[in-house]
Amino acid sequence: MRDPQAEPSDLIRSVSRAFQVLEAVGQSPRGLTVKQIARRCELTVATTYHLVRTLAYEGYVMRREDGTYIVGLEVADRFRELVLACRGPQQVQDILRKAATDTGFTHMIGRFITNRVAIVAVAEGVRSPYAEDLIVGFDDGAHATALGKALLATLSADQRWRFAKEQGMPAFTPQTLTSPETLDADLTAGERRGLHLELNQFRPGIGSAALLVLPDREQDRRVALACTVPATELTASAKAIKTRLTTVAQQLAEILRE
The missing domain is CATH 3.30.450.40 (GAF domain)
Structure with a gap:
């Protein structure tokens, strides 16, 4: 669990949110839709959509045929x-x-x-x-x-x-x-x-x-x-x-x- 008191003053929110999205997807092996990710991360659907597309482009999440996202192969490389x-x-x-x-x-x-x-x-x-x-x-x-x-x-x-x-x-x-x-x-x-x-x-x-x-x-x-x-x-x-x-x-x- 993150310590709110340890949050850096120069925290880049978009990066932090991207990691929250990645963690939510990683904790759901069956996959999550964009709307489900948004609810779990307490983000707007529009913001979540942009974050998910970026993570997918970089290979950190993958979109399945049913529209859900799972962890991508880049995570295994890291x-x-x-x-x-x-x-x-x-x-x-x-x-x-x-x-x-x-x-x-x-x-x-x-x-x-x-x-x-x-x-x-x-x-x-x-x-x-x-x-x-x-x-x-x-x-x-x-x-x-x-x-x-x-x-x-x-x-x-x-x-x-x-x-x-x-x-x-x-x-x-x-x-x-x-x-x-x-x-x-x-x-x-x-x-x-x-x-x-x-x-x-x-x-x-x-x-x-x-x-x-x-x-x-x-x-x-x-x-x-x-x-x-x-x-x-x-x-x-x-x-x-x-x-x-x-x-x-x-x-x-x-x-x-x-």
């Missing part, structure tokens, strides 16, 4: 560029893929993007339970995933409390930590053991482990590595998982420091 910029070199994906193949566990890396914890690369493993949310671009639930905890642990207590207030701490499962106090205690334990853990906190039946790959004074340059495993295996395998993650993290650090 997404790929974002992934590359945030993930780093192709070697990063290669390392994750090898780790997933060797262990059977899904591996991923994440970092802070505009003050949110986002997944920027994933390689799926055949032994990990499938979680449809844990894909590139996912930026919710940092308090409920080991990946998020590894990054949140790099913040000061005040920064974490502010993060929790702004992002919220919803309960994904009955085991989710939903207060800053319990999260702080969990992060302290994770730092002490050198491995952040999460068991059934994000999705039932799934556990995850994570550690920091790159510490950095700049928040958006910090990178964390995680793997997801069946919840029943996490506790018994935590020591072995930490060893493997440490090795993979060292390989990633060498690439990402270049």
